[in-house]
Amino acid sequence: MTDSTLGTALITGASTGIGAVYADRLAKRGHDLILVARDAARMQALADRLTAETGRSIEVFPADLTDGDDLDRVAKRLATDAAITLLVNNAGMSLNGGLLDNEGPAIERLIALNITAPALLASAAGKAFKARGRGAIINIASVLAFVPEMYDGTYSGSKAFLLNLSLSLAGQLEPLGVRVQAVLPGATRTEIWERSGKDVDSFPADFVMGVDDLVDASLLGFDRGETVTIPPLADEGLYTAYTEARLAMGPHLSKRDVAPRYREVVEA
DSSP states (O other): OOOTTTOEEEEESTTSHHHHHHHHHHHHHTOEEEEEESOHHHHHHHHHHHHHHHOOOEEEEEOOTTSHHHHHHHHHHHHHOTTEEEEEEOOOOOOSSOGGGOOHHHHHHHHIIIIIHHHHHHHHHHHHHHHHTOEEEEEEOOGGGTOGGGSOHHHHHHHHHHHHHHHHHHHHHGGGTEEEEEEOOOSBOSTHHHHTTOOGGGSOGGGOBOHHHHHHHHHHHHHTTOSEEOTTOSOHHHHHHHHHHHHHHGGGSOOSSOOGGGSOOOOO
């Protein structure tokens, strides 16, 4: 049975990690689900468990979001299925090593999954939700959007893209009744580390958050109406100060005249 108030949540990267926990929590809140990932068997096992536990309708939608045809199928579903009220843009990957350690195909795959896919899916969902005057988009970014010096800039840049996308969409859609949230996890215990050849246990124990805690905190931020949710950040004032400083620069960033400090001084 479908709850007409909550509707259906489409979750990408739903076979494991953050996406699988979002599936668990959203089903228990009363959402029906569409699970999108490459691993159909793992999604089916998750769907079977959640259906038994919650009675929700859960569809498994196998797709590789780096494949243009598969991505188009998911985007069309978002554009045409009026039951969908929530998109969780979670699918993502990290390079094994950094930009200088990889060749073109690996870099292109990261950009396709971390940038192209969420942008096109957010576009499809945003247009559909705007037309209906309701719906929500949750984009899973990263705290590395703020600290590109700490990690490979390809990955952190893709997450900065998602943060920018979210802030822009929120400004356009929230006055029309559509919610947009960017979630910025820190290091979180998921399979992304192993897949990219990294050892999450090499970090200090208090540096890595559990995925259940991450999702529960993110949904609390969503319930509170936050546009940006940073679960590991205890001092909210740091983000507030950062945002205020960033916005204060805005009126000064485009001028006809070159800034005085860039003018060549000609000595007499």
